[in-house]
Every structure is written in C-alpha cells, then in structure tokens.
Amino acid sequence: MDAESLEFLRAVIDAPSPSGLEQPVRRIIAEWIKPFCDEVRHDVMGNVIGVLNPGAKTRVMLAGHCDEVGMMITNITDKGYIYFASIGGLDTTILIGQRVWIHGAGRDVQGVIGRKPIHLLRREKEEAEKVPKLEDLWIDIGAGDKKDAEKVVAVGDYVTIDADLRKLRNNIVVGRGFDARVGAVAVAQTVRLLSKGKKKPQVAVYAVATTQEELGMRGAKVSAYGINPHAGIAVEVGFASDYPSINKNLVGDIALGRGPIIAKGPNINPVLGQLLVRPAKARKIPYQIEGEPGATGTDANVIQMTQAGVATALGSVPNRYMHSPVELVSLSDLDNTSKLLAATVQAMKPSEDFTPSL
Ligand SMILES: [Zn+2]
Numbered sequence: 001m002d003a004e005s006l007e008f009l010r011a012v013i014d015a016p017s018p019s020g021l022e023q024p025v026r027r028i029i030a031e032w033i034k035p036f037c038d039e040v041r042h043d044v045m046g047n048v049i050g051v052l053n054p055g056a057k058t059r060v061m062l063a064g065h066c067d068e069v070g071m072m073i074t075n076i077t078d079k080g081y082i083y084f085a086s087i088g089g090l091d092t093t094i095l096i097g098q099r100v101w102i103h104g105a106g107r108d109v110q111g112v113i114g115r116k117p118i119h120l121l122r123r124e125k126e127e128a129e130k131v132p133k134l135e136d137l138w139i140d141i142g143a144g145d146k147k148d149a150e151k152v153v154a155v156g157d158y159v160t161i162d163a164d165l166r167k168l169r170n171n172i173v174v175g176r177g178f179d180a181r182v183g184a185v186a187v188a189q190t191v192r193l194l195s196k197g198k199k200k201p202q203v204a205v206y207a208v209a210t211t212q213e214e215l216g217m218r219g220a221k222v223s224a225y226g227i228n229p230h231a232g233i234a235v236e237v238g239f240a241s242d243y244p245s246i247n248k249n250l251v252g253d254i255a256l257g258r259g260p261i262i263a264k265g266p267n268i269n270p271v272l273g274q275l276l277v278r279p280a281k282a283r284k285i286p287y288q289i290e291g292e293p294g295a296t297g298t299d300a301n302v303i304q305m306t307q308a309g310v311a312t313a314l315g316s317v318p319n320r321y322m323h324s325p326v327e328l329v330s331l332s333d334l335d336n337t338s339k340l341l342a343a344t345v346q347a348m349k350p351s352e353d354f355t356p357s358l
Pocket residue numbers: 065179180213236237
C-alpha cells in the first residue's frame with residue numbers, strides 16, 4: 001500500500017464513527033474521493049455518494065459501510081459513574097479494562113471501563129467465574145460526582161474504544177472498527193484506480209460510504225433506493241479462520257494475505273459473481289471463495305431487494321478478531337480488493353444484462 005493510501009486508512013480508522021456519528025469519517029472520505037469523482041453528494045441519512053461517469057446507461061453501486069460498533073451513554077450516577085449501551089454487537093469480555101473516548105459536545109473526554117481487582121473477585125468465587133453483562137459495566141472519567149461529570153459528558157454521548165492503527169509484521173495492521181471501514185476505504189481506492197486508469201469505465205459508478213450498517217444495513221437501504229442501481233457490490237470484512245479456536249468447517253478456510261473473499265450463494269447474482277471472478281483470474285489477483293448459504297448480514301442483502309431487484313455481489317477483506325479493538329487485516333488484501341473491484345467495473349459492458357440465464 002502506498003504512503004498516501006496508508007495515511008488515508010489511518011485517518012479513517014482513528015476517527016470515531018459509531019453508527020449515527022459518522023460525520024468525522026464522512027468528511028475524510030468525501031474530501032479524499034472528490035478529485036476522482038464527477039460529483040460527491042450526501043443523502044439525508046449521511047451516506048456519502050461519489051459518482052463517476054454519471055451519464056452512462058448502467059449504474060453500478062459499490063458500498064462499504066463507514067460506521068463502526070460503539071457505545072452510548074445511558075445514565076450517569078450520583079457518584080459520577082457512567083453507564084452505557086452498545087451500538088451494534090459488542091462482547092463484554094473485550095470491553096473490561098479498556099480506555100475509552102466519550103465524544104461529548106465539542107470535546108472528547110477520556111475514561112476507562114473498570115473492574116474489581118482479581119484479589120477481591122477471588123473472594124467471591126461465583127462473581128469471578130461469571131461473564132459480566134454489558135449493563136453491569138461502567139465508565140469512570142475520574143469525576144467527583146454527577147454534577148462534575150455533566151460538565152463534560154451527557155446522556156446520549158457516543159463512546160469509542162481508545163485504540164489507534166498500528167503496524168504488525170508482514171503487512172498486517174491492527175486497529176479498531178476495520179469492520180467495515182476498510183471496505184469504505186477499498187471503495188474509495190477503487191474510485192481512484194478507475195479515474196486514473198487507462199481503461200475508463202463504460203458504466204456509471206456510485207461509490208457509497210454507507211451509514212448505520214451495524215444497526216441493520218440502514219444506510220445501504222436508502223442509498224440503494226435513491227441510486228436504483230443495476231448492480232451493487234458490497235465491500236465488507238469477512239471472518240478469517242487462520243487462528244486458534246476457529247472452526248474452518250463453519251466459516252471456510254480463509255487466511256489473511258491470500259486476497260479478498262468472493263462470496264457465493266443466493267445473495268449473489270450469478271452473472272455479477274462471474275464478473276468478479278473472471279478479471280481476478282485474468283489479472284492474477286488472488287482471491288478466496290466463501291459459501292454464504294443464506295441472506296448475508298451485509299449491505300448486499302438490502303441492496304439486492306431494492307425496488308425491482310438489483311444484481312448483487314459481496315467482496316470482503318479477511319479479518320481476524322472482528323468487533324474488537326484489535327481487529328487485524330492485511331494491507332495487501334485491502335489493495336487487492338480495490339484492484340479486483342476496479343477490474344470488475346472495467347470489464348462491464350455499457351448495457352450489461354445481469355438477468356440470470358436459463
Ligand atoms: Zn461490517
């Protein structure tokens with residue numbers, strides 16, 4: 001990955017964007033894609049829509065969601081301790097002991113999610129063995145009491161874990177909320193490849209950073225309705241199975257560094273599915289196949305059922321430890337995802353028919 005793209009990725013990942021508070025990331029993405037698009041617009045749900053080649057007959061939507069899982073303040077006690085609920089699916093065991101940022105009005109406030117020391121937990125054996133519930137956890141900002149806490153935070157403020165992007169070995173990076181902000185980055189990079197590439201796309205490309213995916217693909221639903229595309233490719237993160245304790249029989253044999261994951265199944269249009277695989281083979285872009293036997297829990301699911309139906313596909317960046325502050329992805333997988341998407345769009349004919357043949 002080149003330095004410019006890495007800096008873009010870092011800016012996106014380090015910015016807070018729990019579902020409903022995507023503005024900081026939307027700003028970064030909109031600014032980055034602007035030079036490569038004919039037009040950049042925003043809809044009422046905050047979806048960022050970059051359009052390339054808008055006059056073309058066939059419309060193709062590329063969707064990567066720019067929201068992350070997070071938390072929201074629900075109550076502040078008289079003593080100034082802060083209770084919270086999750087935004088999207090969070091595992092309580094990974095929250096304990098984390099530093100967090102509360103995104104208050106005009107300023108970010110640092111806090112921690114505390115727990116009783118092991119010495120004291122051991123004295124109450126039952127408590128030590130129990131997995132705490134989310135509602136039993138609290139944030140401590142060092143406030144003296146409720147009044148003091150309320151000087152800087154309020155009920156309804158968003159919370160993210162304090163974990164920035166770092167590099168590990170072998171082109172692997174660690175960060176918070178790669179799900180699926182790396183998908184939004186891959187889509188943005190695709191637009192750059194398409195605008196700078198020799199082969200201009202013959203279709204209209206709608207690059208969308210969708211919002212509120214973690215709450216049920218809400219942004220993709222309305223942006224797809226507005227765009228009414230003929231084809232839509234959701235760009236997500238997918239479960240890697242190359243670490244201890246993962247059952248490959250359940251999720252397939254997926255590894256970091258072996259290329260993007262192309263899904264097969266009822267959520268995937270067969271014509272569009274082939275349009276992903278063929279250029280990948282021709283251009284020697286590595287990829288991995290996963291079986292998705294049902295409606296996927298991704299933007300591809302709602303895009304497919306938009307208006308009279310849309311041909312959909314799903315490309316994913318392999319990801320370890322999804323929905324944790326230490327998600328891992330490979331930068332080469334991310335680059336190859338953009339290359340695959342660009343090659344697919346370039347291979348599309350001006351009036352591509354996605355109706356499955358008999
Ligand atoms: Zn996701």
